[in-house]
Every structure is written in C-alpha cells, then in structure tokens.
Amino acid sequence: xxxxxxxxxxxxxxxxxxxxxxxxxxxxxxxxxxxxxxxxxxxxxxxxxxxxxxxxxxxxxxxxxxxxxxxxxxxxxxxxxxxxxxxxxxxxxx
Numbered sequence: 001x002x003x004x005x006x007x008x009x010x011x012x013x014x015x016x017x018x019x020x021x022x023x024x025x026x027x028x029x030x031x032x033x034x035x036x037x038x039x040x041x042x043x044x045x046x047x048x049x050x051x052x053x054x055x056x057x058x059x060x061x062x063x064x065x066x067x068x069x070x071x072x073x074x075x076x077x078x079x080x081x082x083x084x085x086x087x088x089x090x091x092x093x094x
Contacts, residue, residue: 013045020052030055044077 009016020026021037030052031037040048050073054066 009049013049014041017041017045017048026056027052044074046073046076049073 005016005019008019017037017040027037037048040051047070050069054060054062054069058066
C-alpha cells in the first residue's frame with residue numbers, strides 16, 4: 001500500500017494530498033492552520049508532501065536527508081512551474 005501511495009504521489013501529488021487529507025490523519029498536527037496546506041496544494045505539492053513526511057516519519061528532525069529531500073522537492077515544484085510558464089510564453093509568440 002505504501003508503494004502504491006508513493007507512486008501516486010510521484011505522478012499525481014495533488015490527488016494524493018486530497019486522499020490523505022480526507023481519508024487519513026496524515027496532516028493532523030503538522031500545520032496549525034489550513035492556510036499552509038492550501039498554499040502547498042496550489043503552489044508546491046511535492047514540498048508539502050515532503051514536509052509532512054519529515055514531520056511524520058523523521059519526527060521533525062531536519063538532518064542531511066531531510067534537507068536534501070526538501071531541496072529536491074522545491075526544485076521539482078518550481079521547475080515544473082517554470083516549465084509551464086515557458087510553454088505559455090512560447091505559444092503566445094507563435
């Protein structure tokens with residue numbers, strides 16, 4: 001089951017966030033308000049998922065693996081966003 005959720009998160013992170021939010025207690029106690037998960041869902045889903053993994057599995061300890069994972073998650077999130085904006089600009093010039 002964990003492998004299936006991992007693959008779902010890799011290909012469809014927003015769907016995994018919705019499933020975890022409504023059907024588990026994964027995000028309870030991780031955030032104080034609904035604002036941060038909502039912003040993470042919209043702008044940085046991989047970063048939101050990795051942050052919740054660090055809190056739930058690593059006990060909130062930010063060691064080397066946790067920091068490297070966060071950097072990779074941020075790079076994936078902002079790389080995907082930057083690529084989408086480039087495609088829109090490219091289409092508008094054509």
